[in-house]
Amino acid sequence: MDTLEAKLRQAAPPLIRTDPARVTRACERLAALPATPVRHTPHMFAKPLLRIAAGLVLFGSATVLLRTGRESLPSALPPIASLPSADDIKALVDIQPLTRALDCESDNLISDLTALTGVLNDRSLAILF
């Protein structure tokens, strides 16, 4: 077994004894909760019917959106000059944290690939020789 892994397992602090007072306080809090109503078992066709209804609603709303979209599209387009430019959008989005995160992830992936390549090389050499 890996030495570091074994050391971590061996050094894990043992479980402490149960604190009866803490358990009692927790149970008392639960006992003070208002009684919840018994949940009724749903009808066996309830879920399929709900799914069909949800599908119909989705289809209907998509149809409405497409129709209203086609009708209002010609007049809804703003003049080209008033559209935000790429510079405006770039100013709104703070790309610094994203760049740093991507750089960090890139370094991690390179490290992983290096480690994997090393292992593959070792195994290949072991097979060949």
Added chain:
Amino acid sequence: MRAVAAGDTNAFRDIAVALDPRLARFFAQLGVPDSERDDLFQETCLRLYRAADAYDPSRAFLPWALTVARRVMLNWHRARKPTVELERAGAVPAEQPSPGAGAEADIWVFARARLSGAQYELLWLRYGEDLGPAEIATVTGRNAVHVRVLLHRARAHLAMVLERAGEGRFLKRGET
């Protein structure tokens, strides 16, 4: 848990008795001071009790309980430091931080002072709580492949800091 789902609070006592040592150690390892563990334990028990009917008996109980406990702990962390997520925390706060302690004294204390909160948490779940990658994925809301990759990186990072601190005897030859 079926009895609990039916509203039997006495049945939950046995669960609470079994959970108390595990959750106390879990909270302690992830930086919750002793004075707060009582509240977090109660909150976890409350959530488990309320979600008893959602528990699937075919799945292991401990990962499910730790998932709930972890969320309670994260809420507690956010309430204390709303701008610092556990993943971005420089290190998990320890009750008695000892960055100068060598790994020989306590490798977990050493790791806690040098790893990020997320890395330490993953290592603890794997080697402290003895959960498998799939179970850790359930607890942390990731997929198993991602957990394996993160565990590999956490071990590699710990090995690197051990090497730098002159504690290379914990590493086998050739280990990075």
